[in-house]
Amino acid sequence: MDRTRSIDGLGAVLRDAGARADWELLGRAVGELAPRLQALAGGRPWTDAERAALERLRSAHASAAQAIAAASAQLQLRMDDMRANKEGWMAYALEGELDTGNTQR
Secondary structure (H helix, E strand, O other): OOOHHHHHHHHHHHHHHHHHOOOHHHHHHHHHHHHHHHHHOOOOOOOOOHHHHHHHHHHHHHHHHHHHHHHHHHHHHHHHHHHHOHHHHHHHHHHHHHOOOOOOO
């Protein structure tokens, strides 16, 4: 088994999922990291090429974490905005319900 290729494959999934904001895939990929790396290690020492691949994986993981943090911050801003404008949203919704000329059946 080529461990370098396998490690790079794990990193590619993290980078792709983070770039596409596919949080479900990213969550699964992160959850599988430890068991997959333990299986790959198999009690053998890492070669220099494998250590370089592990560093690339570490970098991909950090990039994915940054993507999550950025998306979380954007979501928090949106939620804060919605909370700040809650009364306006409710008034708008009530106006539509009270408008007798706007009956939807």
